Amino acid sequence: MQKLVTNHTGLTDSGRPRVIIIGGGFAGLEIAKALNGFPGETVLFDRYNHHTFQPLLYQVASSGLESSSIIFPFRKRFVKQNDFYFRLGEVISIHPNDNCIETSIGSVKYDYLVIASGATTNYYGMKDVEDNSLPLKSIIDAIKLRNKIIRNFETALLTDDPEMMDSLMDFVIVGGGPTGVELAGALSELKRHVFPRDYKELDMNKMDIHLVESGSRLLGGMSEIASQKALEYLQKMGVHVHLNKAVKSYNGHEAVLNTGDKLVSKTMVWAAGVKVQPFPGISSEALGRGGRIKVDEFNRVKGFENIFAIGDAAIMEGGDPKFPNGHPMMSPPAMQQGQLLAENLKRLQHKQSMKPFRYNDKGSMATVGRNKAVVDLNVFKGQFRFQGLFAWFLWMFVHLISLIGFRNKFFVFFSWIWSYFSYDKSNRLIISRNKEGVS
């Protein structure tokens, strides 16, 4: 039987300029959309055939949302955009001298290359943590985590051994950023409202949720008051928050902290840091903190004319006056960079000069649970810090409008209304044949 994958991307040279975008996250999706009308080809490479709305992954992992309502097929999004081409594949290396990239489906030439490949989980070299903990960056990570949480409780019914019981019913979340805070809150809602109904045979007081943060406060990127409120909310919800503590080792059953404390759990979620995967072809001199690619104020990679990097993958040191150390690794700067770069590439085509990037920071927000969120807003030349019910509504509104497509917005909206009044999280599903199976 013949080999079915060719070494040929199916992209033929049209003679018109070709922009290749690596990665369809927030940054890559925005520039691909904004390149509509660009006099040339737009090619998007991604290892998945869908965009993933990462801010809501934790709700998939905690059975609140179904996977398909927070992901969206790229082809569906770009059905109406001319000269747009999607390719399912991974980029292996970049060859700037030949203006081409090598990918898992063959090599292809570019006129402009846009690296929007985002960041991956950073285990800071701790192999045992990497092997035994779960990340939460992709939809598959979320489904795996959901499978594991539910499976743990099914298994907890089978044991009398108290340590085994702890290991199955306790959870360790590492990293006090939005992901860690939101997941901890969602798990405590499962503990309070859902699992007591599902697992009457178990003593839910035995379920402990640990949130470990090496810094002195949660949500380090936000205001002091937001951090303080998030901590209060989580503690009120029964989450054990460990500040100024770091995980030193984890064998899949017991986590040891730098303070010597030990936490027994079969399930550790690692949301403690990210790094950028280096691409062969981009020299290490071009890399800054966390492996992020150094770019100038036009998001052009240092030392290259036609290679750009945007979003988490890029770090604009000294370029943006208000952010001399680069921009936070969040979706807003990524999206704004994508939009401006699209405009700048069009300007280059029209022999106009590029505009420098200035991040318009409208603030940030995180939710902890029903009626509980924290918001830092920078609008109308003012700073607004508020928490609680209104913040929660604002959080939901902003996330709803940010989802792609009416259908996904509608399903998520309906699921939220439903959960709010039923106190239920309906997708308590193990979709997997093997124990740790994907989905």
Place this chain on the structure above:
Amino acid sequence: MQKLVTNHTGLTDSGRPRVIIIGGGFAGLEIAKALNGFPGETVLFDRYNHHTFQPLLYQVASSGLESSSIIFPFRKRFVKQNDFYFRLGEVISIHPNDNCIETSIGSVKYDYLVIASGATTNYYGMKDVEDNSLPLKSIIDAIKLRNKIIRNFETALLTDDPEMMDSLMDFVIVGGGPTGVELAGALSELKRHVFPRDYKELDMNKMDIHLVESGSRLLGGMSEIASQKALEYLQKMGVHVHLNKAVKSYNGHEAVLNTGDKLVSKTMVWAAGVKVQPFPGISSEALGRGGRIKVDEFNRVKGFENIFAIGDAAIMEGGDPKFPNGHPMMSPPAMQQGQLLAENLKRLQHKQSMKPFRYNDKGSMATVGRNKAVVDLNVFKGQFRFQGLFAWFLWMFVHLISLIGFRNKFFVFFSWIWSYFSYDKSNRLIISRNKEGVS
């Protein structure tokens, strides 16, 4: 690190009678529900933690529905039912002399055992077909098939080799029952309405859908007119229907039929037959056609006092006057057997005699595409045969009300309305990291 799975089901002997149900399909779910109020324990074993609404699996496979809207967590369904216990595990063997079963999570005693384990795909001993084709019995099968269909088209963009192109863009469905007919219809809708938008680079005329049926007509279980209409519909929709032909071999690339015809396709869906997996402990004398367990008119397994079999797993030969050769392997008889057996077990507890099972056949239906369905209805002492738009509405109505839970009904209803007006199937997702990955 210690082993986390004990050899202990967590079920302690309460002294009250215990009914163990093997399998939560249509039959098992019905009896579990109907046992509400039974003076004793109801224990349901399943290898998944959710019920699967099999009649709509083909819509998940063809991107029309999301997986979570046709599956439902058992625990959620039985939250309010007292003395109900769910266990995630597989039954390994039955030990009638000790009134106990051995399972993947330990052994446990029963007073009444109900085998509702359904049927599995039957490859009639063709190893190569089993290894290279895809079944469509579980939600994971459906997601795998969806992944493969979409991945095939992504890969088809990469080839110039015409045979490779055929292999990727053609589909062979074996079995002209409802699953085969409905899937063939759904694929032809993808070909007509969805893929031309997604894959402008491909020539959709190259996409061929083959439906192979060894009998002389489709939908053998239905009326002649239904078979005839289904054939007309499919042919109008461009499906190549091969009647009186059987697959003799399939190497994952080329299928050879008993007529010598060859069909080139990387994707074969096998819906041509089912068989019942034998349980060690049930002697082969007790097995009838297709390995179905012989039962009397009370669904009691021949030769046992307190072991019963219902649904596809059971065959009631000679028991039901109207169905001397047993009942069709469909959900209605399965559900009716489950309901009656629950009543009979309650009667036994009250020292009353059991009622014999008589299948009330209200008819059957299948859908081929938008506005196209065939219905055989037996109601009001009459036989009604109709096809087309009204049949299609009736099909949708019956399937909607049969789904568990308002939320699933609502999501499916909304998805259908949405697809009807947009001609779209929105879940064109590959949720998988590895090539053939589950989900």
